Amino acid sequence: MTQKNKGTTDGLPYAMRDKRILQKDQKFRFACHAGLPCFNTCCGDVNILLTPLDVLRLSRSRGLATGEFLSRHTLSPFTKELHLPVLLLKMNDDEDKRCPFLAEQGCGVYGDRPWSCRMYPLGMGLPPARAGVEPEPVYFLFADDFCAGRDESTEWTVQTWLADQGITARENLEEGYREIVSHPWFIGGRQLEPRRIELFHMAFYNLDKFREFIFDSTFLDRFELEDDLVEQLRDGDEALLKFASRWLRFALFAEPTMKVRESASEAGLSEQDGS
Ligand code: SF4
Ligand code: SF4
Secondary structure, three states: OOOOOOOOOOOOOOOHOOOOOOOOOOEEEEOOOOOOOOOOOOOOOOEEEHHHHHHHHHHHOOOHHHHHHHHHHHOOOOOOOOOOHHHEEEOOOOOOOOOOOOOOOEEOOOOOOHHHHHHHEEOOOOOOOOEEOOOOOOOEEOOOOOOOHHHHOOOHHHHHHHHOOOHHHHHHHHHHHHHOOOHHHOOOOOOOOOHHHHHHHHHHHHHHHHHHHHOOOOHHHHEOOHHHHHHHHHHHHHHHHHHHHHHHHHHHHOOOOOOEHHHHHHHOOOOOOOO
């Protein structure tokens, strides 16, 4: 039965309007496993959106620096409707356009598979930002005819699926990204200037470059950071990813999330992005 949540679909992408919207405790049936006629056929010619955590985990599991991973494995299509850049996983350049990580037995990067791959057959949308309102994700169910997993008997709720797929466990590291992309600053269609978009791209997607930016520039002369945090940022990827959203709130939206050193202010070094 199709259920529309009329209170939450307003302003969501048009593509979601004919989907079955699910509350977190609502049930659906699904299982994906070898033996299904469709097994391994859906991992090709598909748009897999990558989150910053996806880029980090896949880079590390491939033994690549984040910049190298970005140039080898991602595309960043430009569309005027988007206020921030998105990253897509680059499919192979052959007839089937298969995912480069697809193996005989299924996903070859299963433990580090992207958020979109974990979510399927669910999708998630965020309503447009509204001042003073925390955007609540809206979940919906894809109804792809090619997917035989929809006829399996295993029953899930949104909640149990998110937990089973490790999405709930990642939330702590993903929330900063989600808060930035749905930030109320964008209300009314405001656009960031190109320099700020570059900062977003570096801090969230190219973490190795962001680390260099912190440690090989005057960043630490400009901003006052707790000593133990500085040490975590030196070696800790997840600490750095969390810090990226704190710094971007300052650099993109002038939120008071960073403390500018007095000496930097006096010397005129307090430019918002610290670059
Ligand atoms: S990353 Fe894995 S699950 Fe995702 S499209 Fe590629 S092979 Fe399929
Ligand atoms: S089409 Fe559905 S069931 Fe088949 S492999 Fe893909 S996700 Fe699994």
